[in-house]
Amino acid sequence: MAPQSTNIEDADALVAAFNPMAPDQMENPYAMYSRLRRERPVFYSPMFDLWVVTRYADIAEVERDTERFSSVGALDAKAEPHPAVREILKQGYSQFQSLVQSDPPNHTRMRNVFGRALSPQRVAAMESAIRATTNGLIDGFIQDGQVDLVQQFAFALPAFVICDLIGVPRSDMQQLKGWSDDKTLLMSATAPIEQQVESAHGFIAMERYFKEKIHERSRRPREDLLSLLVPMSMGGTAPMSEQEAVCNAMDIFSAGHETTTGLLGNGIWLLLKHPEQLAAVKADLSLLPNAIEEILRKEPPVRGFFRQVMTDTTLGGVSLPKGARTFILYESGNHDETQFSEPERFDIHRADARKHLAFGKGIHFCVGAPLAKLEGRIAFEQILQRLPNLRLRTDEPTVRRPYLMLRGFEHLPLAWDVPA
Numbered sequence: 001m002a003p004q005s006t007n008i009e010d011a012d013a014l015v016a017a018f019n020p021m022a023p024d025q026m027e028n029p030y031a032m033y034s035r036l037r038r039e040r041p042v043f044y045s046p047m048f049d050l051w052v053v054t055r056y057a058d059i060a061e062v063e064r065d066t067e068r069f070s071s072v073g074a075l076d077a078k079a080e081p082h083p084a085v086r087e088i089l090k091q092g093y094s095q096f097q098s099l100v101q102s103d104p105p106n107h108t109r110m111r112n113v114f115g116r117a118l119s120p121q122r123v124a125a126m127e128s129a130i131r132a133t134t135n136g137l138i139d140g141f142i143q144d145g146q147v148d149l150v151q152q153f154a155f156a157l158p159a160f161v162i163c164d165l166i167g168v169p170r171s172d173m174q175q176l177k178g179w180s181d182d183k184t185l186l187m188s189a190t191a192p193i194e195q196q197v198e199s200a201h202g203f204i205a206m207e208r209y210f211k212e213k214i215h216e217r218s219r220r221p222r223e224d225l226l227s228l229l230v231p232m233s234m235g236g237t238a239p240m241s242e243q244e245a246v247c248n249a250m251d252i253f254s255a256g257h258e259t260t261t262g263l264l265g266n267g268i269w270l271l272l273k274h275p276e277q278l279a280a281v282k283a284d285l286s287l288l289p290n291a292i293e294e295i296l297r298k299e300p301p302v303r304g305f306f307r308q309v310m311t312d313t314t315l316g317g318v319s320l321p322k323g324a325r326t327f328i329l330y331e332s333g334n335h336d337e338t339q340f341s342e343p344e345r346f347d348i349h350r351a352d353a354r355k356h357l358a359f360g361k362g363i364h365f366c367v368g369a370p371l372a373k374l375e376g377r378i379a380f381e382q383i384l385q386r387l388p389n390l391r392l393r394t395d396e397p398t399v400r401r402p403y404l405m406l407r408g409f410e411h412l413p414l415a416w417d418v419p420a
């Protein structure tokens with residue numbers, strides 16, 4: 001579908017039309033971004049009350065300068081929730097303090113804990129369990145000849161992996177997913193207020209769940225991430241407060257699955273749309289690691305993060321007032337023609353695909369990137385090897401997820417020839 005926004009002649013009207021949740025922009029925002037990078041690289045969106053940053057170099061500058069651009073509230077589209085939402089959130093901690101939403105020195109202090117929890121050795125040790133989970137999920141539907149890949153696979157795989165890593169039972173996964181969706185909806189702050197109020201209750205329930213778990217681990221530590229998060233003040237090893245431990249547990253559950261769900265869905269969709277590249281990967285699985293980088297560049301699962309402007313400043317020649325909120329749009333930076341040649345071309349052989357912004361840049365670079373890539377490699381390998389003549393179903397629509405921060409599918413119906 002050609003985005004309607006590409007027909008808009010006036011740059012002011014283009015800025016006013018910016019809405020990553022509009023159906024045509026969810027489908028293909030890239031022509032619009034290309035014009036914005038040329039004509040309004042940093043612009044104020046009245047619809048979202050955000051300063052949107054579209055060029056690769058400007059996004060990198062924001063990520064680098066943590067004094068001018070604070071990560072406090074990096075997941076929140078709005079600085080303050082609606083009063084009705086705030087009233088419910090009062091039942092929990094007064095502030096959400098986690099790794100991704102902090103600046104140095106707090107960030108440095110907490111990052112060390114995650115470095116241990118997601119060290120290359122720990123991630124490598126997860127390979128056989130991830131492979132078994134992947135195959136178990138595929139076994140569950142292979143004889144059906146069709147599946148909604150997102151609902152029956154791409155969501156479940158990373159969610160099970162993150163449950164195992166954190167140390168919560170897989171039987172809690174659906175409950176946690178519901179709360180995590182509430183958290184995402186709340187942070188985007190675009191849903192009707194009644195829905196945000198409902199989600200605020202889910203958010204508080206998730207907070208209570210993890211608070212209880214942290215206390216339980218302080219009494220009986222195990223070999224899991226929750227135990228690594230137990231604060232020193234509670235007899236654990238983590239240099240953080242109880243509040244930080246709970247907020248980090250909540251964030252890591254959401255960060256660890258929703259994003260990887262996006263990678264799996266976007267990747268299969270892209271490969272099916274480019275049959276010659278799909279065939280090349282199937283014939284030589286060693287092409288997968290670079291293909292995954294290119295998938296992350298072309299269709300990044302996280303559209304962007306937010307930053308708070310700490311002082312009157314300029315960015316890309318545009319004045320930004322202290323207190324403004326910015327939306328650094330990785331999905332535009334990844335298509336910046338000053339960085340990538342023919343950025344709209346999907347090319348699994350692209351030599352510089354790895355410099356994409358899908359995992360961020362600088363001190364907040366995704367600490368879960370090696371795990372996400374491992375899950376992607378195993379999932380793509382097994383799907384491509386086990387489901388012959390894989391194709392998109394034409395009788396069922398693909399549906400995208402309508403979130404401001406996330407880019408991915410809610411439904412991705414596929415079919416294949418059932419193996420004899």
Ligand code: HEM
Pocket residue numbers: 063071074099100101111114118162252255256257259260263300301302305357358359360361363364365366367368369371372
């Ligand atoms: C394809 C999958 C993933 C994508 C696209 C993704 C994307 C990102 C991005 C863009 C950031 C930087 C945020 C910023 O600059 O403010 C980030 C940070 C982070 N990610 Fe991921 N992520 C993925 C998977 C994971 C996984 C599997 C985990 C955990 C197991 C994880 C945990 C985190 C954490 C804890 C941070 C905060 C790091 C910090 O602030 O120092 N992510 N991720």
